[in-house]
Amino acid sequence: MRQKYTPHEWAAARLAPIAAAQVVMMASPSGVVGVVGELASAANEIKRARVGAVPTSLVNVLFDGEISKEEVMAIKDREVALTVVKEGVAAVKANTPSEAKSFGNLLVDIAVKTAEASKEGGFLGIGGTRVTKEEQAAIDDIKSAAG
Numbered sequence: 001m002r003q004k005y006t007p008h009e010w011a012a013a014r015l016a017p018i019a020a021a022q023v024v025m026m027a028s029p030s031g032v033v034g035v036v037g038e039l040a041s042a043a044n045e046i047k048r049a050r051v052g053a054v055p056t057s058l059v060n061v062l063f064d065g066e067i068s069k070e071e072v073m074a075i076k077d078r079e080v081a082l083t084v085v086k087e088g089v090a091a092v093k094a095n096t097p098s099e100a101k102s103f104g105n106l107l108v109d110i111a112v113k114t115a116e117a118s119k120e121g122g123f124l125g126i127g128g129t130r131v132t133k134e135e136q137a138a139i140d141d142i143k144s145a146a147g
Contacts, residue, residue: 001061001096009091011071013103014062016088017046018072019081020107020142021114026078027138034118041117045110058092058099059106085145093147104146111142 002010021042025035046063053059075081085107093100115135131139 001056001058004095005091009087009095010062012084012087013058013091014067014088015071015075016085016103016107017110018042018067019075019084019088020111022075022081023078023085023142024111024114024135024138026081027134028115028132037117038114041113042110045106045113049106049109058096058103082141082145085142089146100147107146108139108143111139115139 005013021038025038029035046059049059050063075084089100089104089107092103112131115131115138
């Protein structure tokens with residue numbers, strides 16, 4: 001399956017889920033504890049998708065190895081992250097169109113779970129909003145990019 005993709009396409013597809021989470025995280029920054037929860041939520045959503053997928057599916061093949069810190073650090077801002085999402089979706093649509101819908105759904109699920117992982121506002125965990133307006137706008141951007 002990997003041979004269907006150029007190295008750039010493969011990298012974009014691998015990083016798109018992390019980039020989707022980062023679009024949401026950058027929309028409404030959380031404190032250290034919130035960021036940890038958001039990252040864990042994104043990782044758990046990828047694991048959940050892998051568990052339910054066929055061993056030869058795109059999701060299993062994409063995430064059969066660790067994503068390096070350098071790869072994640074290359075996603076410097078919201079626009080870069082959104083571009084990675086769009087390029088990842090385009091690569092999957094072009095190379096494994098039968099899995100494009102499930103891949104897009106995974107990106108949206110990751111964006112939603114990331115937004116829901118940490119309450120914003122409030123005091124000492126009381127009150128606050130599960131998904132802020134900014135995070136919802138980021139989720140909508142991911143939905144649009146995912147088709």
